[in-house]
Amino acid sequence: MELNKETIKKIKELILFTTLIIVCLWKYDDVLKILRFLLHVMLPFILGGAIAFVLNVPMSFIQRHLFPPERIEGNKMKSKLARPVSMLIVLFAVIGVVALVMFVLVPQLANTFANLGSSIQQFIPKMKEWVRDISHGSPDIMEWVNSLTFDWDKIMETGIGFLGSGAGTVLDSTITAAKSIVSSLTTFFIAFVFAIYILLQKEKLGVQARKVLFAFVRKGRAEATLEVLSLTYSTFSHFLTGQCVEAVILGGMFVAAMPILRLPYALLVGIVIAFTALIPIFGAFVGCAVGAFLIFMVDPVKALIFVALFLVLQQIEGNFIYPHVVGNSVGLPSIWVLAAVSLGGNLMGIVGMLIFIPIVSVVYALFREVVYLKLKQKGIKPEEIE
Numbered sequence: 001m002e003l004n005k006e007t008i009k010k011i012k013e014l015i016l017f018t019t020l021i022i023v024c025l026w027k028y029d030d031v032l033k034i035l036r037f038l039l040h041v042m043l044p045f046i047l048g049g050a051i052a053f054v055l056n057v058p059m060s061f062i063q064r065h066l067f068p069p070e071r072i073e074g075n076k077m078k079s080k081l082a083r084p085v086s087m088l089i090v091l092f093a094v095i096g097v098v099a100l101v102m103f104v105l106v107p108q109l110a111n112t113f114a115n116l117g118s119s120i121q122q123f124i125p126k127m128k129e130w131v132r133d134i135s136h137g138s139p140d141i142m143e144w145v146n147s148l149t150f151d152w153d154k155i156m157e158t159g160i161g162f163l164g165s166g167a168g169t170v171l172d173s174t175i176t177a178a179k180s181i182v183s184s185l186t187t188f189f190i191a192f193v194f195a196i197y198i199l200l201q202k203e204k205l206g207v208q209a210r211k212v213l214f215a216f217v218r219k220g221r222a223e224a225t226l227e228v229l230s231l232t233y234s235t236f237s238h239f240l241t242g243q244c245v246e247a248v249i250l251g252g253m254f255v256a257a258m259p260i261l262r263l264p265y266a267l268l269v270g271i272v273i274a275f276t277a278l279i280p281i282f283g284a285f286v287g288c289a290v291g292a293f294l295i296f297m298v299d300p301v302k303a304l305i306f307v308a309l310f311l312v313l314q315q316i317e318g319n320f321i322y323p324h325v326v327g328n329s330v331g332l333p334s335i336w337v338l339a340a341v342s343l344g345g346n347l348m349g350i351v352g353m354l355i356f357i358p359i360v361s362v363v364y365a366l367f368r369e370v371v372y373l374k375l376k377q378k379g380i381k382p383e384e385i386e
Contacts, residue, residue, distance in 0.1 A: 043187060043191075044187045044190035044191045044194060045190075045191070045194055047187065047188070047191035048190070048191035048192065048193070048194030048195040048198065049194075049195070049198065051191060051192060051195035052194075052195035052196075052198040052199050052202075053233075053236070054240065055087070055090055055091075055094075055195065055199060056199060056202070056237075057237045057240055057241055058090050058093070059083075059086045059087050059089075059090045059199060060086075061241075062086040062089050062090065063082050063083060063086035066082075066085075066086065066089075067082035067085075067086070083199070083200060084200070087196070087199055087200070100271075101271070104267070104271070105268065105271050105272075108265075108267070108268045210222075210226070213225060213226070228362070228366065231362055231365060231366070232358070232362050235358045235361050235362050235365070236355075236358040239357055239358040239361070243278055243280065244278070246277065246317070246321055247274045247275070247277040247278050248274060249317070249321055250273060250274060250277045250284060250313065250317050250321070251270045251271060251273050251274025251275075251277065252270065252274075253313050253316075253317070254266070254269055254270040254273050254291075254309075254310075254313065255267060255270035257309060257313065258270070258306070258309070261302075261305055261306075261309060262302075263295060263302055263305065263306050263309070264294075264295060264298050264299075264302070265291065265294050265295060268291075268294070269287070269290070269291035269294070269295075269306075272287045272290050272291065273287035273288070273291065274287075275287070276290075279353050280337065280341050280353055280357055281337070281338065281341050282341065282345075282353075283353075284310075284314060284317075288306075288307065288310045288314075291306060291310075292306055292307055292310075336360055336361075336364060337357055337360075339360070340356040340357045340359070340360035340361075341353050341356065341357065343356055343360075344356025344357070344359075
């Protein structure tokens with residue numbers, strides 16, 4: 001092998017990479033500590049970038065439609081105000097959603113659980129009559145049903161006693177909890193300010209990032225990196241938009257359909273299902289379980305009607321709404337959507353379910369391009385082997 005400058009450079013890079021791997025494996029405890037420290041330091045900026053990415057999707061939509069370039073061209077005032085006004089509209093919308101949850105959903109949930117004891121006490125006699133009718137008064141079954149008792153006061157006393165026994169621990173950890181809350185609020189405030197700065201200066205920051213990339217990376221690799229980043233942004237933004245629209249549509253369907261069937265908690269269940277539907281594939285079933293439980297405490301028959309309604313609306317949503325609103329936006333076949341949700345859920349929980357679909361979609365698109373390129377190099381047309 002000829003030892004020219006390029007070869008020597010590659011050998012040096014290989015030696016350096018091998019040395020780093022050996023050091024990381026040898027001192028992995030110290031390396032993990034350093035990584036945790038760096039993550040702790042960078043957390044506000046990582047969180048700020050994530051907030052900016054999420055808010056940029058609706059902000060770009062509003063700016064594109066409220067301040068189209070052809071209308072504000074030549075008007076310096078409108079050009080300067082387009083970004084801040086669009087951002088303020090998005091922030092007020094987010095505050096409105098949070099207020100809706102805080103002042104509508106939370107009080108209704110609190111009232112529901114506050115009355116849970118009396119609901120269960122009223123439900124038990126109804127359940128006994130229901131079982132008696134179904135079992136035709138079977139002595140064995142009725143003996144077991146009559147043995148069921150529910151003492152809400154005793155349960156409350158047990159809960160208060162448990163809290164009282166742990167009061168010392170709670171008091172001891174109050175300062176730690178307060179420090180944690182202050183630290184979290186500080187981190188969120190820094191992240192939020194950083195996100196606002198990114199949104200207001202995103203074009204300038206993009207130009208600076210491209211200059212740094214082309215300065216330190218070869219032109220071909222830099223262009224390929226920009227293409228991958230562009231594909232990633234497009235996929236994530238389309239997925240986020242589609243998932244939110246799908247969740248709102250599904251929640252609205254329940255809010256509209258439940259009063260027609262005279263089912264209770266229509267608004268509460270609709271909001272819960274809309275929020276849980278943000279989790280792909282499985283999320284709506286969690287909302288169904290919560291809604292079925294709440295309605296079951298009122299009327300078991302209505303709970304069965306609700307489950308039937310959920311299955312019907314879920315089929316409509318899964319076969320007609322989701323494929324068009326979300327599925328086409330990420331360009332990922334259904335089997336890979338399921339695989340992405342399963343893998344993301346196992347690795348990172350709910351957050352993994354949300355981010356792994358666009359990640360797998362990007363990998364799928366890049367791998368498909370590589371496969372098509374390899375086939376083209378071999379002189380094989382894809383349609384010939386389909």
